[in-house]
Amino acid sequence: MTELHEAEEVSSTAGRPLTRRGEQTRAKLLEAAEHVVADIGYHEASIVKITERAGVGMGTFYLYFDSKQTVFEALVVDLNRRVRHSMAAAMEGTGSRVEAERAGFSGFFRFTAQHPALYRVVREAEFVSPQMLRLHYTRIVEGYIAGLEAAQGVGEIDPGLDPEVTAWALMGIGELIGMRYLLWERDSDGRPPVDLDPDVFEAMMRFIQNALTPPRRAESEES
Template sequence: MSAAPRTARGEKTRRRLLEAAEHVFAAHGYHEASVSRITERAGVGQGTFYLYFDTKLDVFNELVEDLNHRVRQAMSEGSRGAASRIEAERAGFAAFFRFTAEHPALYRVVREAELVSPDALRLHYSRIVEGYIDGLRDAAEEGEIGDIDPTVAAWALMGVGEMIGMRWVLWGDGDAAPGDPADPTASGTREVPQHVLDEMMRFIAGALGRPALAHDPRPAADDKEEP
């Protein structure tokens, strides 16, 4: 029943609704976000919503899709022109954290997607992972990184990014006591502290790198960790 807007005015209204939806979903999550809150924030009547979206789930899915495009673009732009895979990784993560800080919706919306629209969630992660996999494979072929399975590595990397992002971007520095209201609409202020980023990159570099050196259970004599 909904349709694509046919006029410039309609186009604008639709965009307003989408923006309002991002904000409201980010602030309240899917379930607490009511269509009426969205339309109110967009400054349109309730019925107008259904001119452009079939259901509430519809906007949600479109939003996930949209955010997915935007993070991926932010990440690939951030890492474009990096000298090495590791540097690309660092730049990509930095871009991801920046994006997260500016769009906390990413976290909230995506995490809730698991229960609301599982397909959307899988698609979201899978797309990001795919980009990773290609990059890792190339890097492996050029001997830049070890011979780790790129699929497993890609998912692991995403886990690292997500968790670090949650811990330091969303929660802020550890000082904020649990129980802190932490207005979820506030955005753009938190940053991953430099040293966390550094440590994370060392973690990742170690994980991806030249594993013969790192892992060989029977290394040179001075290297006694494993039997």
């Protein structure tokens, strides 16, 4: 990067929105940080490794981030934003709450398969930046609660369920199913799956549907 280009990006980050070029450079650094942290962990990662992966100079890094921790925290926010977008986009246009759950989980698992770093980054946040760990989960849960409350209001799911507890429980199901059947799974050549096994997905959704269905409706469906 030339000194002129660096100077242009400095002015764009000084309290004003980034230029398109600046946004692209920042995104490139976050993508590099995602790969580096996923490969070797936060403590072994370094700004040098991140900039080398991104193909930018050290000076460029400091135009966007103050330290390794600030880029890590920005990475947590970025991954959180993208996984929530994947889920919301998948849920758009669905009818019932169970259909929304199915679509949302499908979006989550697709994102997880494409970005397995999400797991390591979130786990590392517990020790590197606990407040970011909490932010990651609470941002997902907040939208979840609103959706569950709306579904209770129209009688789609069990009115006796606590929406907040249910939201945390559902999020836990998705995270651990993804860990077991996406993050840990490998084929005979050692390659990870590109999506969740359909049989696993259906077994999970049957459990979730039974948990959410109002008691009277569940009884009528069984009879």
